[in-house]
Amino acid sequence: MKFLPITTESGAWQLTQLPVVAVDLGFSGKDPTTGVAWFPPSQSGATKLRFGEAVKDVAGRIRSFGDVVLVLEAPLSYAFNNDGNPQPRGDFERKPQCRWWSVGPGAATALSALFFLRQLHRELESAKVTIHLVEGFVSGDDSGPHDKVAAKLRDGFRGKRKRQCYSVTEKESVISVLDWVTCDSPHNPPVILQPQ
Numbered sequence: 001m002k003f004l005p006i007t008t009e010s011g012a013w014q015l016t017q018l019p020v021v022a023v024d025l026g027f028s029g030k031d032p033t034t035g036v037a038w039f040p041p042s043q044s045g046a047t048k049l050r051f052g053e054a055v056k057d058v059a060g061r062i063r064s065f066g067d068v069v070l071v072l073e074a075p076l077s078y079a080f081n082n083d084g085n086p087q088p089r090g091d092f093e094r095k096p097q098c099r100w101w102s103v104g105p106g107a108a109t110a111l112s113a114l115f116f117l118r119q120l121h122r123e124l125e126s127a128k129v130t131i132h133l134v135e136g137f138v139s140g141d142d143s144g145p146h147d148k149v150a151a152k153l154r155d156g157f158r159g160k161r162k163r164q165c166y167s168v169t170e171k172e173s174v175i176s177v178l179d180w181v182t183c184d185s186p187h188n189p190p191v192i193l194q195p196q
Contacts, residue, residue: 035146077189156195
């Protein structure tokens with residue numbers, strides 16, 4: 001198995017015909033707080049699952065598709081300034097309010113992404129699959145039930161909903177989530193998709 005970050009907006013739009021899974025991570029041990037939405041849609045459409053169930057569901061479906069786009073609503077890159085302190089990855093994390101990857105819900109979701117991708121990697125390690133990775137960015141008033149957010153991300157990636165894309169612009173020191181998950185480094189950070 002291999003992860004390939006999609007690093008540009010044009011790169012993302014070249015892959016819109018691939019199967020897509022969008023995941024809005026929750027990190028509860030007992031409640032179904034992780035939203036999962038597929039294209040082509042599963043019989044149930046968007047669902048809410050517990051964290052471990054979501055990993056297994058996503059791994060099983062990816063195994064059957066082989067080549068898939070994964071839009072994961074979580075910070076998938078981390079920026080630091082020259083002094084080694086966390087900093088925003090661009091203006092999209094500064095305005096209209098502080099939504100840094102390293103603060104509050106962003107930090108908790110970044111941690112859940114590390115575990116989600118690591119467990120997904122372990123589930124699919126010997127499978128012949130390629131996962132094209134995109135970061136989803138939904139926060140504040142745009143967030144809602146996890147299954148609805150996952151559907152928004154899926155539709156945003158496929159062009160069925162307006163979206164904006166960002167690249168990490170502050171590059172003093174940027175770490176991609178894939179540098180942690182696969183231990184091969186360096187990886188370029190995935191493009192960031194924000195559905196409207």
